Amino acid sequence: MKQNSNQTKEILIFSHIPKTAGSTIRQIIDKQYHKKAITRHQKINTLTEAQLEQLEAIYGHCRFGIHKVLSKPFKYITMLRDPIERIISTYYYAKRRPQNRMHQSATKYDFKEFIEHELSQGNPAFENHQTRFVSGEKNPDLEKAFENIHEFYSVVGIMEMFDESIFLMKEFLDWEDISYVKENVTSKRPKQDDLPKDTMMLLKEKNQLDIKLYNYAKQKLVEDINGLTRKSKQELEAYKRQNKREG
Template structure:
């Protein structure tokens, strides 16, 4: 397993990251640390961890936390179809009575929720490290971060293929899993009105472009696998489908 770098799991909300977090924790055991904290508590925790023997850090934080760490780092993350991600997040918060936004979101329609600045192009914000409204410049920064700082950017809709590539790249031993935090009570896309879907697309154009960019890279990595690795991947996918 790769140990010369700290692995940073940038956990974007509602992308399958909780399932991935469980897999990562299993492979890194006691050297994996969760940092699901807001500023400034996050900074204090990262400065503390920098003095410890840490192999992996996971949490809901934007790109850039490697600046608090003295060892070299590699990032991984998952990106999800932006329209589906916002819908899933909305219904997840409404279901989760302990979520900090639960009371607020219970008073909002999906159309109101999707216009929240925090919901718009969230994946681009996370991967660019932007702190304000996301711009096209931030999108280009996020793309460069993917190319230069991420070992693998997975795609939620291709979770198993993404997981396999992470295993190969990072030397993970055990990638068996059970899905976590699945929003079972949400409607399917064909149950959402066309007008709402149009609004979702309009407000998340940058995320859609980033998602398609990352998906092409992932697909190219799968195509470029050697024959033995392709056979190993097919066996892994076949095992999961049984």
């Protein structure tokens, strides 16, 4: 574990967008910082001044903006996922988790009916939710999300490029052990081509901002990878091979 100097290090804020491998990322974060110096975002307002002073990392389903309660420097990371894949995963995850707040709806309806029901109810999780998280705005603001990425985010990872994303976090955040075991993986779910085409079209229509944000972040991630040193690129390839064997 790193012995971070709290006088010089910025507080890491992991803004965990639901269904973007957050449990696995938290597992990695837990190995980088002192246990007592990590808190979930829900507890931030309950910490004493002394606890805030020792804080090294915050994580949870928090949108951009939680840093406003901090008096110390900070930096954000997050992980994005193909917007349609994230929504499909949300349905099948809710379906098999009785404690999930959408479980009753997911078990009552098939996928098409579920999506139409949740959209009709104005559930924000199904309409540009990733842009909402990164922009920090109740009404998702794509330009604000772009600005935040450049000004406040050390890394915006891409779930479909998970190893590359984690490796960049290691490089940019000076992490050490980034080995992991996949957690909360939703298995036995259909592919997009197996689901109703009109529902897929509806989701794409309702998530145009998220699609643009995802493509933008993916391009930036690729550029950052291309900018790595030759040695780092070799280490990345070795990391990917190792995880492929273990997976």
